[in-house]
């Protein structure tokens with residue numbers, strides 16, 4: 193009995209620890225300026241404070257927010273929506289590219305004898321060991337000369353190359369678990385290797401691809417430093433925008449919270465869409481022989 | 482239908498730790514419509530041999546023919562064969578029906594024809610009721626049938642099967658042995674079947690090819706292999722309990738004599754020795770059922786003491802100490818009962834003994850009596 197109580201208590205603590213910040217952000221996004229800056233924080237909507245959609249309409253539609261201290265400047269019309277779209281485009285394309293290319297490379301590493309395989313795999317991984325900040329200046333100069341600043345292509349290239357190593361390693365581990373006999377059976381049955389991969393291996397690999405896609409998408413979605421530096425005028429993504437809300441004069445907590453909520457929704461939706469595959473994907477090695 | 486021929490086939494794998502000679506100069510012909518079992522211990526090169534026929538491995542040298550076609554350079558899909566893998570390799574994301582139809586979808590075959598053939602095969606294998614299910618949740622016996630269905634559906638020239646029954650439990654395996662044999666007989670398709678299980682080999686095959694360390698030891702009907710093993714390896718590998726094997730010396734008196742420990746046997750006139758030199762170091766073998774146990778007061782070839790008695794129901798196995806290097810195993814009818822410690826006499830059927838050159842393991846007896 194006591195063990196059960198302790199168990200539920202521990203569980204509640206853990207859930208509180210992880211969920212409370214989210215709760216905090218969500219309620220803050222519905223607060224007026226007065227409520228969000230109150231010294232004793234209001235915790236319960238309807239009870240402690242009167243919720244408002246003003247923050248959302250400001251972020252999305254550029255409407256002004258009235259408050260006792262005066263009218264707050266609205267965000268320039270449509271900027272958030274535009275950035276959200278940019279984030280979706282850049283994260284989406286770079287994730288698709290990283291998963292596509294990484295999966296093919298991983299298949300080759302898993303199935304063929306490649307000279308220097310171990311070294312190559314380590315090299316691929318090693319590109320992830322350097323924090324991007326270290327190469328910020330070279331990348332900046334490089335991209336300036338190539339005309340890749342303020343472009344979709346620039347960030348797509350960067351995010352794709354940042355994610356490919358991760359995909360290669362994840363997917364190689366997964367392919368290693370898929371018995372070679374699957375392709376061999378298909379090849380004996382009259383299919384080429386490409387057909388065998390397409391008809392048998394890829395459908396088997398979809399859960400793992402979904403899992404790696406989620407992780408890759410999160411990396412690209414949340415990336416701040418490179419985006420902030422390279423895409424200031426065109427094709428800018430959301431994370432620097434969140435920072436800019438913090439930046440101007442008084443911190444507009446309500447709008448910041450609303451933007452943050454809108455920012456995490458797409459990634460949650462994406463994760464939700466692939467959720468059925470996720471569990472099988474992250475617990476790979478569960479392919480039965 | 483077609484025959485399969487191996488001409489001096491060699492397969493060498495080069496690995497980091499050096500070369501592995503997996504298949505060494507194999508010459509073998511599987512006749513059209515024959516059920517040939519490739520039998521040998523694990524690691525002897527059976528799978529490799531089979532995979533070379535399928536085109537999943539390339540022969541290092543030598544030629545492989547299916548029918549009149551030399552297939553060495555053909556892709557697996559062009560060889561018109563079906564392969565049943567040890568772990569079935571059923572595609573988990575496809576239904577049983579789609580698994581079976583899969584080979585047909587690679588060919589230009591109309592949808593109705595595909596459906597009809599899948600239906601026929603399913604009916605024959607009694608798996609119609611699971612056609613809509615996914616294979617990975619099925620019991621292994623049904624998975625096995627699905628794998629067979631996928632092989633049968635394309636009506637190939639040759640079936641290649643790699644230990645397909647190993648994953649079944651004992652009683653199911655016995656049933657499947659009978660069923661597979663019957664299926665192969667009905668279809669008349671050439672079968673090359675790999676196993677390490679001698680019961681499977683003996684019970685199903687027309688002929689057995691015994692392999693060891695990549696070398697083909699002997700090819701023959703089950704009874705030829707059992708009664709006239711051509712090498713020491715075959716003699717020891719086939720039969721249960723294993724053949725009694727002792728070192729002996731041969732001496733010429735009026736008759737050729739073999740001396741084994743305390744035992745002196747006169748070789749029967751039907752035994753023609755292959756080798757002309759009289760070997761000093763010879764392995765002498767006799768199966769447990771060719772040694773007869775009797776009470777000590779009867780005239781016997783050798784006397785001994787019972788060490789262990791194992792009653793198996795239909796027969797009893799005795800271990801008898803005859804003062805040699807190891808005890809002799811003797812099979813007896815269950816009604817003859819001797820107790821451990823009891824003195825007994827043993828007689829050996831001289832027609833049924835085996836002699837092997839110790840150095841090479843080759844049989845010293847001419848395989849004249851092919852009749853079995």
Ligand SMILES: Nc1ncnc2c1ncn2[C@@H]1O[C@H](COP(=O)(O)OP(=O)(O)O)[C@@H](O)[C@H]1O
Nearest residue numbers: 494496501503522523524525526527528529530
């Ligand atoms: N791909 C491979 N690379 C290296 N050695 C191999 C390979 N496949 C098989 N071998 C070796 O070849 C020998 C025969 O293997 P195999 O044909 O699988 O034997 P069996 O099927 O009779 O158990 C073994 O020694 C095995 O280790």
Ligand SMILES: [Mg+2]
Nearest residue numbers: 524527528529
């Ligand atoms: Mg094998």
